[in-house]
Amino acid sequence: MHGVSGASADKILDHPIVVRVAGDRHAGFYRPRPGTGAAGGAAAGVAVEAYRWGSLTAGAAVRTASMLLLLPFMLGNLAIWLRPRSADRFGLLGALCRLLAASLTAALMLAIIGATVNLLGWQCVPYAQCRQGRPYLSWLVALPVGPRLALLSLIPLLALRLCWTIGARSARAFEGFGPTSPEPKPSELTESLTTPGFWDDERITSWLRQIHVGIGAGTVDVSLLAGLSAGRHDTIRLLLLDAAAALVMFCAVLLCLPVPTGPAQARRLLRPLWAIVATVTGLSLAYATTTRSVDEAVVGQLPGYEGAAAGLIATQGVLLVAIAVVALARTRQKTDPAESRPWLRGLGTPVVAAMSVSIAAAFTATLVFRVADYLDRGYIPDPLRPNPPAYGPLEPPVAYWWAALAGLTALLIVTAAAAATVLLTRYRRRILARRIVERDFPHVPPHAAARLRLVRTTIARSQVTEELGPMLVVFFVVSALGLATVALDLLGIGPTELVSRLSGQHDGIGLLAAYVTDAGIWFISLLVVGLILLGYRAYRSRETRRLVAIVWDLGTFWPRTVHPFAPPCYAARAVPELARRVSALAAQGPVVISGHSHGSVLATATILQLPPAALPSVALLTYGCPLRRVYARLYPAYFGDQALRDLGDRLDWRWRNLWRDTDPIGGPLFGHHRGAQPTLGNPAADAVDIRLRDPRAVTIDPADTVPPPVERHWPYHTQPEYQEAVRYLAERAGHASTDSPVAGPEPPL
Template identity: 80%
Template sequence: MSGASADKILGHPIVVRVAGDRHAGFYRPRPGTGAAGGASPGIAVEAYRWGALTAGAAVRTASMLLLVPFMLSNLAIWLRPRSDDRFGLLGALCRLLAGSLTAALMLAIIGVTVNLVGWQCVPYAECRADRAYLSWLVALPMGPRLALLSLIPLLALRLFWSIGARSARTFEGFGPTSPEPEPSEMTESLTTPGFWDDERITAWLRQIHVGIGAGTVDVSLLAGVSPGRSLIGPLLLDAAAALVAFCAVLLCLPVPASSAQARRLLRPLWVTVAVVTCLSLGYAAATPATEPVVGQLPGYQGSTGGLVATQGVLLVAIAVVTFRRQKTNPTGNRPFLRGLGTPVVAAMSVSVAAAFTATLVFRVADHLDRGHIPDPVRPNPPSYGPLEPPVAYWWAAIAGLIALLLVAAAAAATLVLTRRRRRTLAERVVGQDYPNVPADAAARAHLVREIITRSQVTDELGPMLVVFFVVSALGLATVALDLLGIGPTQLATRLSGQHDQIGVVAAYTTDIGIWVISLLVVALLLLGYRAYRSHETRRLVAVLWDLGTFWPRTVHPFAPPCYAARAVPELTKRVAALAARGPVVISGHSHGSVLAAATILQLSPAALPSVALLTHGCPLRRIYARLYPAYLGDRTLCELGDRLDWRWRNLWRDTDPIGGPLFGRHRGAQPSCDNPAAGSVDVRLRDPRAITIDPADTVPPPVERHWPYHTQPQYQAAVRELADRAGRAGTTDPVAGPEPPT
């Protein structure tokens, strides 16, 4: 795993770093202390460990959990079925959706600070009673009070900027040496020079998202201080709205081809953002005292409802465009979710963001009204004021509960309905590997069958995600109710006409939804706290970041940084240097095999003849080719084999829930390459090695599953074969490395 130590990867207690730094580096056994564990004679073993890029500093790992919605929105564009639209219509829609997530974050913080605290709570004596941290605000007129509280979302925006850009220094010096590519050139494949260099795009998007966030704060503040009282207020409100609209237009435009062009466009944007924000804060601070209006901050409920409507329209448009642009796989293997991974993950990003924002607003409202959950059916006492979150958050709570129940039901149904098929496959594998099982080993054989049965669950996740997307699509029906300001309890009361019965039931159902999504978010925060305190938990979180932060940030700039932006160029340089001195066998386990494949696709033609590839526990075909058909589909896998002249071996087990075969007819899959050499790539390992207990031992051999592979005889045989095939160059011993960790 990416957080594994170098000594565990090498199987040697004393290792030294020979290249790289503390974030990511290359390690070998210290000279004079023996060879790496299981190394073949004459093979120098070197390991590449990138763990600190995804499971490094505790504070960084914990804070990255807050960026999950942004990470999902950035991930969505890479799941599309074709690679020719990252900067076209689909890319523009995904970037607009990402911009709406930034606006949603700002609206949630505004809802807590400006709406609940400044507008609804402070004017009421019983809400601010015994709260010294709030009571002093009552001395400020409404305008200065709201202006002061508006600084909090602006500071939060700056904080998210810092978290998103936290590793710029870590990646310095590892970018591509080629000139900046044109955006159109970056849409083809992983072989494009500079494919992993995302800093120019991220810097461009980061400035635009800051404009969206600041403009959202400005619009909300100006709407709250009654701008209609003078001519200046409406003009500033129009300017702030125009700023947000202009940033949305910039998101639809192609990224400038050079940094100089980007700076020419962004300097006026920076000046505009600073001027409009300063004038908005100044105008609010200078606004005389006004009589507070009972209810929401003026314009706030309409803003949240309008944002939900915008996100709904964008999700529908993304689904339509993706569906129309998918293409059938010529091998007959259907892409995951029929190529609709982009709208599914985009809907997940919106749902997770809604859970985060609704939890924040509801928990603060619950605290301010001293434990009462306000609702139109059960209003607060008049002395408290409404203290009500907007209607959009009520619908988010009940939709979250329904989605959770339906997805759980779909998961249970999937496991039950597919168990017979998975069990049949497991029985066939066990019968093939262990044809004559003695009676005393029957329990062991049954255990192996169950492990193989459970390992196939990875291939059955599609129905759950389809159900989730359908629920999200049906949730769009609430958009009209959001805009009308009708909540779940109000709708139930109007439809039934029974205020005391149906309305109360709907109110309590909504309360359950609020608590369910709140508990889920709190559990995520506890995981972040645990990651702060525990290195082992950080390693677990790092596995998620391995999957979610592999691709460049080309949609949302506040997403966790792409570690491959350093790892792939660094591996490419290292392998090219080693290949110039002798043959190199790149050994990649699990996600390391994906990095190894990306490295080979970036190697120069001069280095390729001395390079061979050994993958084990490899998810390239089982997961990545299905999720990312545009970049790691069958065509890419065949191209990878052709580049290496098929100096490639892939070790896999039926008990492995992650890795699997890449080519051939295993598990009913059709061959993905016409080249006959592709059929020799996959090497199946029997796991466990035996069912019965060896006479020289006291226990049966263990079931290895996903780790380890490098301890098997087939691994050492593959290394020797690939090293021989790569040929000998110069007098240097061949190098088996780097072996990326899991």
Template identity: 65%
Template structure:
């Protein structure tokens, strides 16, 4: 089982699908064309190809890059140090933070349509000159113009809502509905219906749509209220009450009663529709709103308040995560167990970078390349297309975070080089004790490959980088709250404000452009993923870590492919066992994670006829550290016990992804406390030799992460596991 092609997995050129469909299916060699490569006679070899769920659809793969902030927000909760309790404050905070990211997305669209176009550009002749697509808007009163332009954020919200609903129909809810649906905050992978629950993303999707609509209503009413807009200020109360109601619902578990869910969502949608229609109607009737120079009234304050709220939520997330006891995993957890606030902060940073890039690039297009700013006054008659202060800070914070992370990565690589070389030298000396001098170059290449493959375990400096970024984010939040921009701050702190502030302005502009180029690079990569199959597969492999988990925090994240793959695989295994067959599940790389998740869903009578073979598996090396609450070593020990230790794991020191399953055990104490667990991990020497065989012209290749199934140890493990099945 792997994400590659069926022909490659079966090592056979002609295959036929025996179950599933073109997105995910089970394949065997075509009858009459021989057996799969290396298979024994009488043994049926079957490949499960699930890679099309992540890399098969070009549009889906490209959308993963564009939906990156939502994906990171959804991933954050799965990195928590221990599973949920009855009152899961951590999950509630993650959901509220995810709601603010949706609001930030809508605010960026409001900044483009209502603020830059409707309020700042259209009233100025120089801005709308030679632009017939904008000129006609000048004939409309300001209120009607803003009301009409409000359709753009609504349309953008409708697009991402449609993407989430479409992916839910394609992947989620694949299996039969669970008789006892899980709670919103799931505790273990063994929970019935863990993967095939469609209620949670559907519930969250409706709430996030209302959050987006409420954000638009508040922005529109704030813009048209004016000094005499008492009715608009009166309408702000239900609009803000709508957002508060959504925040409360995000903190509560999904109701188990479908009738109650429909009643709550129907009331929420009706209230949102009523408030939106009243807001749009009031804006149209308001007519000519008194003009105010600068930005849309209330818009800059709204962006600053939202980013301040995100900063407070991140602080609470870090505090709650640090206060919770850790789950014993047998290995060092990712970022000292602070993975949840780290990834949540990354989601906020990426969302801010996306929003600032979008707003700045539209502003740059509208003002025909003229860079706005207090130190570079606009020519007479030119629209003051100046984005909010918060976006200037977001661009600078994103640039600083990028530089800090790059510095931490370089520091990690350099500071751990000596330790990794020592480990590589010890392994090479053990595997190749007597090497002739002419094989020294090949031996050095093997040593370097081993040293590079062990960089995955070295993440210490990244924790320092997180704290630096967090401190930077708190400072930015403070400046946003008081409306102080970068140049104004420098001017206040220096005795010679003009020159220093001008340098700061150029640095800020550079930060905006660099962040913009990075986001544009993401868009280009998304386009390449749409056009190129190889790029699509590479990107899908990177996103496997995030899209593996159900959407219980942000409903607009890319779909969870495991919601189909795990129930489908468990059903296929149960069906084969039901016909009296022995089943050895073989999972390579991320396929081993799907195999483990499927085994946790199998009933005991099926498990008695099942064995597990993993190879190139990231379970012990990556997953126990990233997701200690769900795939920690305690869970892996439970899987071994359920299988009666019919489990083998093949790994190589040159593999940058795979490794041993039980990485935390010591020689004096067997893993999981039982001697049988010591037989799980089987290390393969790579390469087989560093000298050239007399019958060959080149030394054996470095296999690294692929292949494993062509090795003799693989076939031996299959035979041994088959014999162990009763």
């Protein structure tokens, strides 16, 4: 099994002519065509089969490009899986993460409302200078304010429907493998990757998807009805506003409750929810359409919109703090003292959650600011430099000004922290690299000194992976400090106005602050535009599509149990499909599962889902494996020390792991290198890791013209140690299966 970025089947098999023997174009199993020779490097008597799953993330161009717009949702879904203990998937931490994910949906709706209902319908259309030369806007002035806002409110509702479609259309391709066991209870899903049905997330995703639609529609209803408050204060509007707010609160309560265990229970809750959503939204639009007495002389933001944007940011800040507190508390509740310390001391969940909020803020602020910039023809108004009266106010909410400035500050500080981390750890990494090189190449002729320096540099750079923690901690701290602006958001004080008040003047420092804020807005906008261009490039170029897919290979591995609009989980298909295929092949003879890089993670998840009857015939070979170095630290609840030991016990330690010091991703699993914990004296575990010297030599072989290359992360399968490991594991799996009823005469695979 290949790693990220999706290698082709002929490259995996090192054979020019391959044929698919199982699966489909999304994910398939390939072998060399009969009669065309064996796969490259195949051991004698071993049949080689490749599983190509890369098209699940780097397949359709439209799907890959659209995933860039779903990046905040993906990070919001990923955050819950970095928690230190599995018991919180449906507990307090899980509820907080689901509420934060709901705030991302509300933020998306508020941004679209801000660009359409607020800027376009409320602030621009009433002013002749703003709509001059824009016939597509001129006809809106003929509509009263109520019908105009109701019409423009359809745009965020259509966007909500689009998110639903993107999330649901891939269910058959990605999530078409339903559970092979009875429906698991939520409490059972918190145990481990061995739980039957763990990867079946369609039930949870469908439940969350309909709740998020209710939150999105309720946000549109509340914004529309609050915007009509400048007119008559009649009882009908107040009742509808209360009903819309109650709808949002009811959906929030549903997110805190356990997911229904069966479809009947889900229908009992969702049918009334759908009826309420349709009724409240329909009545809100009908009320706005029939309201014609709204005072158009009101200047400024759409009534209630400024407070809604600031209140949402305040809510997200409170949720992030609560998530951090709960995550730290769970970290201190370790039940196994032998477990290694989780990454970032348990702050992985709040750090990634903060990333999702920050990127969502960048997306929403960019949308609102760029629409405002387009409508006022290039002016960037603020309290010091207002628009000409003929253009109208055309000002985004103060919360977005703070979000843009905070985003620029966080990016600059994190960049500085990353540079400082690399520089401060440089000496220590070089010392480690020097020791490794001196051990591997004790006697080097003088003419190979340059080659030796290159090897030392490569090893030192490969250690940077372990040094990313402080940079991310700084990011979370900066994000937490940004919560201090929540009070200013609620007071409606922007960055330039605050500086002017503190400095006591309206020029000089205040003008400089205005330009700095403008620069932050443009910088954040350029980053978002760059992502959009990357999405367009992914649509046109297959190579770019594969590059983008690397992000999704890592971010969409886990089921969608927090945000339903996130890109679909490809493992929901890959793991059950692999388990089914391996079980069928194990009934014919011994099977060695060989996984490179992220493919080793899929192999691990597959073995943990295999039925007991197939396990005696299965062995595992991993290389360039990030299980210990990355996954055990990021996801201690599922790939921690105990999970790796359990995996070895399930296979009776028919497991070998190849690694190199020059590999920036893979590493040992049970050794002492790079801070790994000892194996408590288990000889079988000590034999799993096999270190490969890289390069094999620093001098030029007499039969060659250049020195051996530094292989780093690829390839491994061309090394003699790989073939030896395959033969050893196939023999052990064959002996283990002789006493099992699944043994057969077929050659090992």
